Amino acid sequence: MRPLRHLWRGRAGDPAPSRMAYRMQRFWLTPVYRAAVRVGLPVFAVVLGVGLWFHDADNRQRLADLAAHLRDEVAGRPEFAVRLMAIDGASPVVAEAIREVAPVRLPASSFEIDLDAVRAAVAELDAVAAVDVRIRAGGILQVDVAERVPAVVWRGPGGIDLLDNGGRRVAALATRAARPDLPLIAGEGADAAVPEALALVAAAGPVADRLRGLVRVGERRWDVVLADAARGDQTILLPERGAVTALELVLALDAAQDLFARDLVSIDVRNIHRPTLRLRGQAVEELARIRSLEWGTPLPGGVGQ
Amino acid sequence: MKDLYQSQRAMRAMRRAALTRGVVAVLDVGTSKIACLILRFDGPDALRDGDGVGALAGQTAFRVIGVATTRSRGVRFGEIDAMPETERAIRTAVRGAQQMAGVRVDHAIACFSGAHPRSYGLAGEVEVHDRAVTETDIARALAACDLPDFGQGREVLHAQPVNFALDHRTGLGDPRGQVGNRLACDMHLLTVDNAPVQHLLDAIHRCDLELAGLASSAYAAGVAALVEDEQELGAACIDMGGGSTGLSVFMRKHMIYADAVRLGGEHVTQDIAKGLQVPRDVAERIKTLHGGVHATGVDDRERIALGGESGDWEKDRQTVSRSELIGIIRPRVEEILEEVRIRLDAAGWDSLPSQQIVLTGGASQIPGLDVLAPKILGQRVRLGRPMRVQGLPQAASSAAFSAAVGLSLFAANPQDEWWDFEIPAERYPARSLRRAMRWLKENW
Numbered sequence: 001m002r003p004l005r006h007l008w009r010g011r012a013g014d015p016a017p018s019r020m021a022y023r024m025q026r027f028w029l030t031p032v033y034r035a036a037v038r039v040g041l042p043v044f045a046v047v048l049g050v051g052l053w054f055h056d057a058d059n060r061q062r063l064a065d066l067a068a069h070l071r072d073e074v075a076g077r078p079e080f081a082v083r084l085m086a087i088d089g090a091s092p093v094v095a096e097a098i099r100e101v102a103p104v105r106l107p108a109s110s111f112e113i114d115l116d117a118v119r120a121a122v123a124e125l126d127a128v129a130a131v132d133v134r135i136r137a138g139g140i141l142q143v144d145v146a147e148r149v150p151a152v153v154w155r156g157p158g159g160i161d162l163l164d165n166g167g168r169r170v171a172a173l174a175t176r177a178a179r180p181d182l183p184l185i186a187g188e189g190a191d192a193a194v195p196e197a198l199a200l201v202a203a204a205g206p207v208a209d210r211l212r213g214l215v216r217v218g219e220r221r222w223d224v225v226l227a228d229a230a231r232g233d234q235t236i237l238l239p240e241r242g243a244v245t246a247l248e249l250v251l252a253l254d255a256a257q258d259l260f261a262r263d264l265v266s267i268d269v270r271n272i273h274r275p276t277l278r279l280r281g282q283a284v285e286e287l288a289r290i291r292s293l294e295w296g297t298p299l300p301g302g303v304g305q
Numbered sequence: 306m307k308d309l310y311q312s313q314r315a316m317r318a319m320r321r322a323a324l325t326r327g328v329v330a331v332l333d334v335g336t337s338k339i340a341c342l343i344l345r346f347d348g349p350d351a352l353r354d355g356d357g358v359g360a361l362a363g364q365t366a367f368r369v370i371g372v373a374t375t376r377s378r379g380v381r382f383g384e385i386d387a388m389p390e391t392e393r394a395i396r397t398a399v400r401g402a403q404q405m406a407g408v409r410v411d412h413a414i415a416c417f418s419g420a421h422p423r424s425y426g427l428a429g430e431v432e433v434h435d436r437a438v439t440e441t442d443i444a445r446a447l448a449a450c451d452l453p454d455f456g457q458g459r460e461v462l463h464a465q466p467v468n469f470a471l472d473h474r475t476g477l478g479d480p481r482g483q484v485g486n487r488l489a490c491d492m493h494l495l496t497v498d499n500a501p502v503q504h505l506l507d508a509i510h511r512c513d514l515e516l517a518g519l520a521s522s523a524y525a526a527g528v529a530a531l532v533e534d535e536q537e538l539g540a541a542c543i544d545m546g547g548g549s550t551g552l553s554v555f556m557r558k559h560m561i562y563a564d565a566v567r568l569g570g571e572h573v574t575q576d577i578a579k580g581l582q583v584p585r586d587v588a589e590r591i592k593t594l595h596g597g598v599h600a601t602g603v604d605d606r607e608r609i610a611l612g613g614e615s616g617d618w619e620k621d622r623q624t625v626s627r628s629e630l631i632g633i634i635r636p637r638v639e640e641i642l643e644e645v646r647i648r649l650d651a652a653g654w655d656s657l658p659s660q661q662i663v664l665t666g667g668a669s670q671i672p673g674l675d676v677l678a679p680k681i682l683g684q685r686v687r688l689g690r691p692m693r694v695q696g697l698p699q700a701a702s703s704a705a706f707s708a709a710v711g712l713s714l715f716a717a718n719p720q721d722e723w724w725d726f727e728i729p730a731e732r733y734p735a736r737s738l739r740r741a742m743r744w745l746k747e748n749w
Contacts, residue, residue, distance in 0.1 A: 015375065016393035017400050025400055026513060029409035 075111040083107040083139045090145040094127045098143060101125060110135050118143070126169045152194055152201075153179055155186040155213075167194035187216030196243060200224065203244045206251055207260070221270070226260065231280065235266040246272050313724040320517040320716065323412035328370075329517060329716055330399065330413040333525075333709040334391070334505060336380045336548025336571055337667060340701070340709045341398035343371035343406040344716060366717045369696035370408070373401025382567045383419025383522070383549040384501040385508055392508045399512060414518035416525045416712045417505055418549045420497035422462065424562045424652070425453050427492040438471065438480045438488055441747065444726035446490040455496045462502070462521055463495040464723035467559035476557075492723065495521060495563050520715055522708040523551025523563045529711030530665040530689035530704075531555055540661035541654065542689065543645055543682075544707060545668035547571045550641055552648060554657070559720070562652045566644040570668035573637045580633040581625060583611050592671075595627055598635045599673030604628040631673075638671065642681040649682075663689035667705035 017025065027033055053059050074080070083106055087095045101121045104113050115133050122131045122143060132144040150162035150170045162170040162179065169191070173179060183201045190197065197214050200222060204211050207226055212233060215223040222243050224236040238246050246269040253259045253275070259267065263283035268276040279287065323329040324346050331342040344367040375397040379390030403410060429450035433442050447466060469477040471485035480488060502519070509516050526544035527536075536555045544551040547570045554562040573596075578588035595609050604627040613621040654660065662682050664674060669688055678686045691702065691710035701709070 014393070016397040019396070022396045022400055023513065025403065026409050029403055029407070 071111070075109040080110045081107050081139050082110050082113060082135060082141050085141045085143060086136070087143045087145060090128075090143075090147055094125070094145065094147055097125055097127070098122050098145065102143070104141065106141070107139075110139075113141065127171055129164075150179070150182060151198060153182045153184045154190055155184060156190065157188060161191075163191050163194055165194060165198060167191045183211070184213030185216065186213060187219075189219030190214070190216035192219070193222070197222065199244050200238070200247055203247050204251070206255070210260075228260075231263055232265075234260060234264055237266060237268045237270050239270045239272060242272065249275070313722070316516060316518050317725065319412060319515055320414065320719075323515075323517045324716075326412070328406075328408050328410050328412075330402065330410040330514065331709055331712045331716060332395065332398070332413050332415040332509065333522065333706075333712060334380060334383075334385075334395070334415060334417050334508075335377055335522070335546050335667075335708070336383055336418070336569060337377055337546070338374050338705070339377045339380075339391075339394050339398045340374045340706060341372070341395075341402040342369050342697075342701070342709050342713055343402045343408070343410050344368065344713055345370045345406075345408075346717070367695070367713065369694060369698075369701075369713070371402035371404070371406030371410075372698055372701045373398045373405065374701065375401065377547070381548055383417050383546065383565070384498075385504040388504060388508055392511050395508060395512050399514070411513075411515055412517040413509055413514040414520070414712055414716050415505060415509055415516060416520045416522040416708055417501070418522040418544070418546050418551050418565060418708070419567070420501040422495055422497050422521055422523065422551070422563050422565050423455065423459075424564065425455065425494040425496065426561070427451065427453070427494055428489065429492070430487060430489040433471075433486055433488050436484045438483050438485065440481060440726060442488050443469075443480065443490070446488045447492060447723050447726060450490070450492050453494075455494075458499045459496045460499045460502055461494055462497045462519065463493070463524065463560070463563075463720075465493050465559060465720050466723065467491050467493050467557070467561055478557075493559065493561050495524075495560075497521070518716060518719070520712060521551065521553075521563055522546070522712075523553040523565060524560050525709075525711030525715055526551065526665055526691075526707040527553040527555050527560060527711065528714050529691035530663050530707045533558075535659075535661050535663065538661070539657050539659040540663060541649060542663045542665060543669075545569060545641065545664060545666035546708075547667060550645060550666070550668070552645055554649075554652065554654070556657070564648045564652065566641060566648060568637075568641045568644060572641075573634055573668070573671075576633050576637050577630065581611060581630075583613065587612060591630065592634065595630055596634055597627065597631050597672045598638050598677045600628045600631040600635075604631060634671070635677070638668075638674070638677065639681065641668075642678055646681055660685055662686045665689040665691070665704045665707040667703075669704050 028037075085099065085102065085104070085106060087098055090098060101124070102118050103121055104118060113135065115135070118141075119131055119133045122128055122133065122145070127147055128145055129148045130146040134142050136142045148164040148168060148170045151165040152163050153173060153176060154161045154163050155176070160173040160176060162173055162182070164170050176184060183197070185194070185197050193216065200214060201211070204224060210226045210228065212225040212227045215225060217223055221240045222238045224238060224247060226234045226236070228234055236247065236250050249272065250259070250267055250269055262277075263280045265278045265280055268278065320329070327346045329344050329346070331344060333340040346367045375394055377391070378394045379385060379387030380394075385391045399410070399413075427450035429446045429448070431442065431445045431449050443466070446469075468475065468491040469480040470489040471477060471480050471483055472487055474485075475489075477483070506516055523542070523544050527542035530542050530544075531540050536558045539554070539556040541552055541554045544553075548567070549569050550566040552564050552566070553560050570592075574585060574588045574592055577583070577592055578585045581588065581591075583591070591609060591611070595607075597604070607627040608624040609627060609630060611623045611625065613623075615621055660683055662678070662685060664678055664686060665688070675686065675688055688704065689707070690704050691707040692714070693702065694710055694713060697706075697710065
């Protein structure tokens, strides 16, 4: 047998791969291992490194501090500063209220302004119907407001309030005399029926100069109160349904027979088929006297209907 | 006999698995070079369906994606002589081919030329069970062949049914479904020495490859180098390798005889080295560049520098004329061809109807062989190159690669062998549960 030493001596010139190199090549040509080595290993190493680094609480704290610092640095740049609040579409009073309630202290960075919170806070104001908040170029916090328009004055349990045509509270009112141009409504639950009240006020146009206001009774129907300087107020009791029709009926009666000029306390049209008048005390006696003259005998009782 | 049947069946199963995976290596372990081809099969979808042999003998089914050749080491006469050396050479070839292919290959089909192949013609005859011949009948007919006593330490390498006869009709290629009473078959059995095969198996196994098939290189070369007509009408393929010269005789598309002469191109090189007193690699170079077997007048004037690094100026400046070189080469080549002639005559070559001879293999490339060979082997001699297959580079399509290409074709389109048929029930050991199962299956 030849000596085996030449196997070691001739290693450099031997073109044959060693058993290890041969196996490595075959290993490398296997797709699964290839993918594992080329993708799996680096991913594992990176995840392991990052995981070990984050395992230390100090490192986590340092990273959080660094992030906060960077954020502050960027947020503090003058390009992001907001210095003014511009309010469009609001009366001076409302604008003042908006400035008060908006949860921002200017100047501030635009990163720190929570537009949603501002929007929510402003929308909470009763006088504001719709609001749009945005940051405009030039460092201006722009607030576009649509105000509620007061339609009636409500003398409710909590004082005198202004309501819009949907019944939403707009503002409080010191005295009724502050807004004489608006119709007055009263009674509990009146704010829930403001549209009907407005329709009644519109229907009561012919007697607008005498209209004192509307009273909600039992949270279900309206009374119309007309002022009469000579004799005292007159009340029209309207039904729950078809109140406007009933009021028009009463007004038609007035036009035909001059109803309101008579000495009446109230006109009851709760049953529209049977309008009922209620006379004042003197008028009852007068009616009884006239009837006794006509019929010759006094009527029993003293109630005329 | 039984374990060979099992191991060959295991190899068949392995080959099927390799074809399913789509990549298989072909290893030609020769005396002078080891070639490795890596074939990619495009799967059963790409194979054309239909019965029997597809068009072009199946070589369209695969594509060569990796080729590597390396100088063989530790192989003599086509047999492994120094196993670690051979293992290294196989590793080199496989690594090169894998690198070119870019895929890992786990299954290899190998061929070798040595190990004293010997052919036997076998005949068997059985009664057909039903009227029509079934595969079971064929298996029984094959099993009915008397096995000759081929001696201790021999193993069957190929056992191919080459002819079937049904009653008085002979020459049937495929008797299945035909009606008759007696089915006779002829089988060609090729046996080789056990030990060299075992060594080759070990060497391949130590390269982490599973063996998926084994073939004689004479057979593989015949498959690649003979054209279809020659295989059909009858021809002999002489594969002139480095350490041994294989010959295979084909008829009606079956190999009917194979043998090997333990002489080859390496002996020519050795003669030159001895005759001219030069190292073997110089002799090999001189043979390849200037060799020939037919001297002419001009060869006397052509001087060939022998070269050398001995330091002796007189020796290193020596030249020989080409005539002298041819004078050394020719007797050896004549000896090889005469030896082949003797083997052919012994096999009854003279009685074959068509006496076409095809010379292939690396040693057949020596110039002038086409003039010399007819003087010894008869007039109908041609030089053959392997069939063209897809993806085979030009460098690997010379006559030296006949066996490798033939092995690729063998992998794509193997010949039916005896072990492709089920063992008939009688051949199972008595008292075997499988025997009972077979008996039940056959009778109900």
